Amino acid sequence: MKKLLNDPADLVAESLRGLDRAHPELRVDHENRIIYRADAPVSGKVGLLSGGGSGHEPAHAGFIGPGMLDAVCAGEVFTSPVPDQMAEATKNIDSGAGVLHLVWNYTGDVMNFDMAAELAAAETDTTVEAVVMNDDVAVEDSLFTAGRRGTGAAIAVEKIVGAAAEQGRSLSELADLARRVNDNSRSMGMALTSCTVPAKGSPTFDLPDDEIEIGIGIHGEPGRRRVPLAPAHEIAPMLVDPVLADRDFTGGDGVLVFVNGTGATPLLELYLMYGEIAALLDKAGVVPVRTLVGPYVTSLDMAGCSVSITQLDDELLRLWDAPVATSGLRWGM
Amino acid sequence: MKKLLNDPADLVAESLRGLDRAHPELRVDHENRIIYRADAPVSGKVGLLSGGGSGHEPAHAGFIGPGMLDAVCAGEVFTSPVPDQMAEATKNIDSGAGVLHLVWNYTGDVMNFDMAAELAAAETDTTVEAVVMNDDVAVEDSLFTAGRRGTGAAIAVEKIVGAAAEQGRSLSELADLARRVNDNSRSMGMALTSCTVPAKGSPTFDLPDDEIEIGIGIHGEPGRRRVPLAPAHEIAPMLVDPVLADRDFTGGDGVLVFVNGTGATPLLELYLMYGEIAALLDKAGVVPVRTLVGPYVTSLDMAGCSVSITQLDDELLRLWDAPVATSGLRWGM
Amino acid sequence: MAAGSPGVDLDTLQRWLRAFAASVAEHKDELTDLDAAIGDADHGANMHRGMSAVVDALDAAPAADPAALFKQTGMTLVKSVGGASGPLYGTWFLRMAPATGGATTLDPETFAKALRAGLEGVVARGKAELGDKTMVDALAPALDALDAALAAGESLADALRAASTAADEGRDATTPMVARKGRASYLGERSAGHQDPGATSAALLVAAAAGSVGGAVAEGA
Amino acid sequence: MAAGSPGVDLDTLQRWLRAFAASVAEHKDELTDLDAAIGDADHGANMHRGMSAVVDALDAAPAADPAALFKQTGMTLVKSVGGASGPLYGTWFLRMAPATGGATTLDPETFAKALRAGLEGVVARGKAELGDKTMVDALAPALDALDAALAAGESLADALRAASTAADEGRDATTPMVARKGRASYLGERSAGHQDPGATSAALLVAAAAGSVGGAVAEGA
Ligand SMILES: Nc1ncnc2c1ncn2[C@@H]1O[C@H](COP(=O)(O)OP(=O)(O)O)[C@@H](O)[C@H]1O
Ligand SMILES: Nc1ncnc2c1ncn2[C@@H]1O[C@H](COP(=O)(O)OP(=O)(O)O)[C@@H](O)[C@H]1O
């Protein structure tokens, strides 16, 4: 395993140390591994909390700041953070308007956020709502399983809800909005290579040189199926078709298309993939009005990509375009 | 070779197609492979042109926009663009105030930009100045060689000169400023793994699992030396020490520290590296006042990092902080 | 061995937790490799981090009675593990605590009742049913075997040995299953053919009980 | 073979360029592999892209005379290659053009003079000296051998064969050199022990001349 680290057991703590120094606009509670907007709690604003395992950078801490999240709890690599962290963060970002937990749908994350909400309810008088994000169409029989995974759509949810929170909307309005953006979103991913979890020290799965994983998760969980390595113009429909089959995206005011790099994929290739994807959307009568291309939700050093599509309407478009100032997404300020 | 592409020969053209669709704020001349600010030429403003081989994304097109570059010429992967492209771009971004070529110091880039300037002089009445950026301290005997490579410092040069150009400064003032920022900057890089050039289809160099390259270039050129794989706290001084030995960074108003990921390095690790680097700077009495951590000048899928340090003063700090709106760097607008 | 074995005291319970921690440390890579095949390659690291913290807590502040020990262990796991296994193993011990009824020495029935309460907590938290390819597939048969053996008048030591055998069989039975809970469920049919990591660590937990609690009780008998 | 061989006509020159293009295509991977060792792994792709464009241009619009042919070839290379080799090989042909003096058939001395002008262009553009481990290390000895052979009264065919031998020797001699120009110079001492890719393609260029120009002239003799 070749990585820029010292002891793998210290990776998350040491990385947070660097993040803290690099971003004076954030505040890091190293003991609890919570990263805050330096000015949290923001008076009158609902606090937005997310988080999850580490290894997805810039998610999650890269999306803290005006117009997006107020705090993030960092877990070990690919391991959900724990309820104590979440409860502590919840307390500290509550300005009295309540706190919204934006939870990526994984068994661990959901259970830990549940326990955190129970703790917060028992220990403080903070009102907490939780919205679970589950946009990954790779999981087919979601009814009798852990359900669909939360993947790229979270960026749209967190950005749009973040903008609405700055407007002073109420906790329940924001929870509804989060659910609406999540319902409007679908994602599908693929991997060319496995990632290597530092604590394990070797690739999570063996993928022969001539095969790729379709429907991969963001933690190196194997995908739905393996197919032979194919050119980009054949891979693109393997991602776009299941997304379009799952929801009608032809209405509304166009869509947000997010082509995500999983870590080791050159941006040069991601743009090429976006070209292939946009051509498929053209054919399907789906109109991309906003685009995001880059490594935003990574899986350590995995090579691959995912596509997330979010149906927009006038309101969502305005909220997407609203100013945001985080290290991962920034415009208008 | 596992990559998201079709025919490697079409990679750059197809990637530009996706880039074009993803960024309505840019204009792409596909025949000449030139990417422009949509509103170029900007009246009264000196035009800023850079470019180079592809494979370094977001460099170079990711730095086009208000407050930074006006146009970029894209070459084949790791191959300098050609004079015709540069001459055409030069003509199209000249609003009458002249054009500054910001050239990354590689034999090919320098010769092609030279020929472009000759072409532009012969064919139009555009005044062209060129500044060659050469910040890489890995190249030791630079006097009798092709000189030091242009690497991470270009981001500082292009950002700072871009801000000054928006203020309406003259071509010669901007050229002086570019030289000053370049002189104020030093860089050093390392690789954990080789990149794979798509047209070649296999890694440029073999690097055993227990060795790393110190002083690597941004095109997978082998570095100055190979050393055994080491923990991050031992790698950091291999980068920082030669930089600090080459220039005194203790004066002025602090420094900009730029920790660059070469492509496949997780941001989690880059932040850890920044923590190590910042600790070394503390010891050396060098004060980071601005920080940039992320994959800005990549080498396709190479895993590794580089550190660039730029001495700032009051003016450079203000220009660095000035608004910029590019897909790679954005703040204040 | 006759019925009416002596109870399980605090010391023995601590030995159980230490034995489980040692067993997890020993099988860390195996647990992670199992998780790599159908999950995210962290179960070994997760359990090791958690049980190391449990042992640290034991060393730092010995609990006053079994209830306190279980509570401290559960809270430590919830605080230090994360992921799916943290809340589940954490809940297991947290629910065991009140089920001891404050006793300082647990008679076999109380110990079995406490374990059963733990399992109910796991099921309440994770909603897994038998056959979903989770830790429940090792824990539930183990507790059934324990109850049955105790009901048949066997000693706690023997009953725990039976429980451990049942846990091992339950763990092995997860291999052909198609996962319906947790991360492995994303794989659908592809999850079949792989042993569940959580069922594997759960079998280690029961084996540790058979080894230390069973052993101590047997010695004490 | 006697002195006073017949001149080199347009057809023969075109055959030279096509032969070089074919040779580059054949050695593409070798050139790239050499560049991978001390450069950036693109020399084969660069030269192949350029010479394919040159052949396309020949097919599309045959040049009127040698000067036009060289100019078109040089411009095509400058336009299509990029990197270091594009401006250098481009300049080589661009500088050959005026040195033909507008002749439709080049006598051996004029051909040699044109090649020499090409070399001077390469040196003016790239500032490489002999021993810097570049294409100059193959080209300069080749032209020296050519001039010497012609001065000794040998036929152009023989003189080009001598030039090709000298180019090959010059190419081989780059192996122990420490690069002082181009990308390989970044490696310092580590560049020694590797053959220079540009010197390798340059030797192919001279060999193609010996094969086609030399061959044609010999046939015509
Ligand atoms: N809903 C659930 N109920 C019971 N056990 C579960 C459930 N979900 C997951 N598990 C158990 O947790 C194990 C995985 O634990 P771990 O790898 O530590 O967490 P994560 O899946 O969050 O990475 C699985 O092998 C399974 O036995
Ligand atoms: N200054 C120079 N003068 C002469 N030849 C040079 C010079 N710099 C580089 N070369 C030649 O160019 C070759 C590399 O060409 P190529 O790989 O196509 O370009 P790049 O180095 O830009 O990738 C080298 O092997 C060397 O022979």
Ligand SMILES: [Mg+2]
């Ligand atoms: Mg996990």
Ligand SMILES: [Mg+2]
């Ligand atoms: Mg090159």
Ligand SMILES: [Mg+2]
């Ligand atoms: Mg796991």
Ligand SMILES: [Mg+2]
């Ligand atoms: Mg090269």
